[in-house]
Amino acid sequence: MTPSSNPPSANELLKLAHPTLDGTIAQTLADPQSDRFSDDDNQFLKFHGVYQEDDRDLRKTGKKYIMMIRVRAPGGVITPAQYLELDRLSERYANRTLRITSRQTLQFHGVLKSNLAATIRGINESLLTTLATCGDVVRNITTPSSPAEGAVGAELLAQAHKLSEFFSPITPAYHGIWLDGKELQLSDDFVDPLYGKTYLPRKFKIGFAIPPGNETDVFTNDLGLIAIVEGGKVVGYNLALGGGMGRSHGNEATFARLADVIGFITPEQVEQVVLAAVTIHRDFGDRTNRKHARLKYVVAERGVDWVRTELEKRAGIRLQAPRPFAFTRAGDPFGWHTQPDGRKFLGLFIETGRLQDTESHRTKTALRTIVEQFQTEVRFTAGNNLILSNIASENVAAIDKILDAHGVPRPEKISAVRRASTACVALPTCALALAESERAFPGLLKRIESALGEVGLAEQPIIVRITGCPNGCSRPYVAEIALVGKAPGKYQLYLGGNEAATRLARIWKEVVRDEELSVELRPLFARYAQERLGGESFGDWVARVLWNEQLI
Ligand code: SRM
Numbered sequence: 001m002t003p004s005s006n007p008p009s010a011n012e013l014l015k016l017a018h019p020t021l022d023g024t025i026a027q028t029l030a031d032p033q034s035d036r037f038s039d040d041d042n043q044f045l046k047f048h049g050v051y052q053e054d055d056r057d058l059r060k061t062g063k064k065y066i067m068m069i070r071v072r073a074p075g076g077v078i079t080p081a082q083y084l085e086l087d088r089l090s091e092r093y094a095n096r097t098l099r100i101t102s103r104q105t106l107q108f109h110g111v112l113k114s115n116l117a118a119t120i121r122g123i124n125e126s127l128l129t130t131l132a133t134c135g136d137v138v139r140n141i142t143t144p145s146s147p148a149e150g151a152v153g154a155e156l157l158a159q160a161h162k163l164s165e166f167f168s169p170i171t172p173a174y175h176g177i178w179l180d181g182k183e184l185q186l187s188d189d190f191v192d193p194l195y196g197k198t199y200l201p202r203k204f205k206i207g208f209a210i211p212p213g214n215e216t217d218v219f220t221n222d223l224g225l226i227a228i229v230e231g232g233k234v235v236g237y238n239l240a241l242g243g244g245m246g247r248s249h250g251n252e253a254t255f256a257r258l259a260d261v262i263g264f265i266t267p268e269q270v271e272q273v274v275l276a277a278v279t280i281h282r283d284f285g286d287r288t289n290r291k292h293a294r295l296k297y298v299v300a301e302r303g304v305d306w307v308r309t310e311l312e313k314r315a316g317i318r319l320q321a322p323r324p325f326a327f328t329r330a331g332d333p334f335g336w337h338t339q340p341d342g343r344k345f346l347g348l349f350i351e352t353g354r355l356q357d358t359e360s361h362r363t364k365t366a367l368r369t370i371v372e373q374f375q376t377e378v379r380f381t382a383g384n385n386l387i388l389s390n391i392a393s394e395n396v397a398a399i400d401k402i403l404d405a406h407g408v409p410r411p412e413k414i415s416a417v418r419r420a421s422t423a424c425v426a427l428p429t430c431a432l433a434l435a436e437s438e439r440a441f442p443g444l445l446k447r448i449e450s451a452l453g454e455v456g457l458a459e460q461p462i463i464v465r466i467t468g469c470p471n472g473c474s475r476p477y478v479a480e481i482a483l484v485g486k487a488p489g490k491y492q493l494y495l496g497g498n499e500a501a502t503r504l505a506r507i508w509k510e511v512v513r514d515e516e517l518s519v520e521l522r523p524l525f526a527r528y529a530q531e532r533l534g535g536e537s538f539g540d541w542v543a544r545v546l547w548n549e550q551l552i
């Protein structure tokens, strides 16, 4: 299976030795003296949706272990009861915040080992799971989140749920450890019928899109399904393969890549085709080097024609030629809108995706109050924002009143650049962060807002994304402006992605210090203000002018 003569990576040997993914998690969980899991168990915990982290602000006073837990929510849609339970669990067992992720789900941060099982049990009791939200498996599947997509959006959501179920690993360890709490009697002969003993070489991400909208950044996924809609019906999907954002500083063999559209499939063919693609990753992905193990490297190295032929062979079908489509926009729907069924929905801007109460606003309390009182459905967007849906028109005024009473920032009062922009988590919880991201972003955006204001572009909706390291969790390499953490206070500066997320940005400066950001950007904004053609976006101007001047 390994396409290289190098020895399998340590993770491969671990999975092979414990294919049920149990390790010694249950024993450590039962030991009140231990505040942490072993390094080997950390690898298994990921498959259960748990990351063992430490608060990096507190390292100097001794490592304090805390857990991050990720929930599975295909398409990011949950019921009011589920939202209220997750909110309750976050108040009781986590750091009283919930983090909306760039893949439309929620993370708990700061859970102590002693509260881990109770939190995971609570999540499961609300009929959600944490299984397979991390690890070498198919991850949370993204779909367009706007209720305005109506029946087509609902069909994609149903497909996402079906695939999510289909690709869920079947190990009994998850139930045994977290839900039954029984002594595990698991055999190392266990083989997952789909994933085998060693699962995938790396994570596998699937996203759906409905052109002309591309709010899920579909080409950044290992596998993208682009709905082709005729007469209000999904007639099939263009299939895109081989996207991914992760790279490493100083390692040219790693790179961000956009997926290639390789053909068209009917809705009935989705499961067999996605299965074929996942098994290509399973069987041809690099199991010797985890930095080179994503499907994108198989597609880049073996070529699109090879992948199409292999996929057709495995799925037992012939792909049709891709159908015409165009992405022209992305972004979340903010403010009040009407659903196709006449009810209302409200798109709220959630700064850096962090649901919390602060001195200036009590967003978390306001949401709890609204969801409790009006039983609104809750949707998370791939832009780390939130939508309240299925609202009767007569409740709009009451909801507005609750938001105002809690000081919740309304999208129309927030600059266009801030609304369009996202940050990954980074410090203090992410072990891989080289620089600040979520915590520094609101301040960095102030610098960008004032530089834009100085050249008369205060209302320009430029997409800015920041990450604390090159892994790309906020998908920075498709943004118009991207800051990629290198070291404390230092970032690589990328320019030239576009709103529709169909073009990769290019590196402009290897190092920019945070305090120099506006000095760096102001001259570019001034040129853009002068030279742009009609409604040309900043990213398009960069690609037309700076790239042609061969400045990048
Ligand atoms: Fe990510 C690892 C957070 C979306 C690429 N990501 C991590 C970890 C788990 C750090 C770790 O491995 O120790 C971060 C947890 C920090 C914390 O304390 O919360 C983390 N990733 C996130 C989230 C929460 C960022 C956010 O701002 O929302 C997103 C959770 C998504 C989810 O719900 O599943 C998140 N991560 C992404 C995305 C975007 C996407 O999937 O659309 C990417 C780029 C797309 C891709 O996969 O290519 C992404 N995360 C990575 C990578 C690089 C993978 C690679 O191929 O090289 C890592 C590092 C790794 O896996 O070794 C990583």
Ligand code: SF4
Pocket: 424, 425, 426, 427, 430, 431, 432, 433, 434, 437, 467, 468, 469, 470, 471, 472, 473, 474
């Ligand atoms: Fe952590 Fe890097 Fe992902 Fe940010 S991009 S959350 S720093 S892994």
